[in-house]
Amino acid sequence: MSSEKIIKIHQKLLPAPKSVSGFLGCQKSPTPKCGAFLRIYFGHPVNTYNTEQETDLSAIIQQHFPEYEVENPNQPHHQEGYQRWKAEKGNGMQYYFQEVLPEMAAGIFLAFEDGMLGAGVYGEAESLHQDGKPIYEISLEGKISELDLDPQRFLTIEETRARVYGKKD
Numbered sequence: 001m002s003s004e005k006i007i008k009i010h011q012k013l014l015p016a017p018k019s020v021s022g023f024l025g026c027q028k029s030p031t032p033k034c035g036a037f038l039r040i041y042f043g044h045p046v047n048t049y050n051t052e053q054e055t056d057l058s059a060i061i062q063q064h065f066p067e068y069e070v071e072n073p074n075q076p077h078h079q080e081g082y083q084r085w086k087a088e089k090g091n092g093m094q095y096y097f098q099e100v101l102p103e104m105a106a107g108i109f110l111a112f113e114d115g116m117l118g119a120g121v122y123g124e125a126e127s128l129h130q131d132g133k134p135i136y137e138i139s140l141e142g143k144i145s146e147l148d149l150d151p152q153r154f155l156t157i158e159e160t161r162a163r164v165y166g167k168k169d
Contacts, residue, residue, distance in 0.1 A: 040068035041101060042138075043124045044110035047164045049074040053140070060142040061108055071104060093120055101127050108136040109147055117153045118160035125149060 042061055048054050054074065062070050073096065081099060086092035101107075107128040111117050117125070125135050126149055137147040155163070 037069040038067060038105040039071040039103065040065055041071045041073070041104040041107040041124065041128065042110075043073065043107060043121045045112060045118050045121065045160075045164055046074075048110065057110065057138055057140075057142060060144070061138060064144050065106075065108075068106065071100070073100070093123070096120075096124060097127055102131070104128060104133065106134045106136070107147075108138050108144070110138055110140070111153065112155075112163060113140060115153060116155050116159075118155050118163070119157045120160065122149070122154045 040061065042058060044054065044057070048057075054072075058070050058072060062068075078095075078100065081095040082092035085095035085098075101124060107125055109117065109121050109125045111121070125147055129135050129147075129149055135147040135149070136144055138144050
């Protein structure tokens with residue numbers, strides 16, 4: 001099934017949330033100083049970074065949620081932020097929890113093939129959910145649904161690393 005057909009089906013089943021004004025802290029057009037359009041965070045395993053799958057899923061998300069700008073953590077400025085937090089504070093993931101996620105209006109997350117959620121992805125989804133922000137899941141096929149944070153789907157850091165990097169350290 002084409003991604004366009006999937007999007008049309010899912011828009012009927014799960015309409016995108018209404019934006020408040022279209023901007024974060026802006027009355028007019030977005031600028032770096034005033035903020036950007038509402039953003040939806042696309043949390044996904046790092047082994048899907050720089051793949052055709054990542055590109056395709058990002059496009060599906062953008063089409064399904066046109067009022068949001070997709071915020072992909074696979075960007076140089078986020079990788080620099082992660083490294084800065086790791087060096088200065090000992091935990092790079094806190095960069096996402098402290099600096100990135102608070103600026104998001106929603107989140108959409110990709111699980112592994114078996115439906116399990118990596119530790120980072122689960123934690124990011126949980127953080128947005130605790131802040132009262134909507135969270136969604138996108139399947140490998142591009143199907144979008146509301147995300148149920150079932151603890152039985154949670155992988156530990158070690159289990160996540162084993163899946164992503166093929167090792168357990």
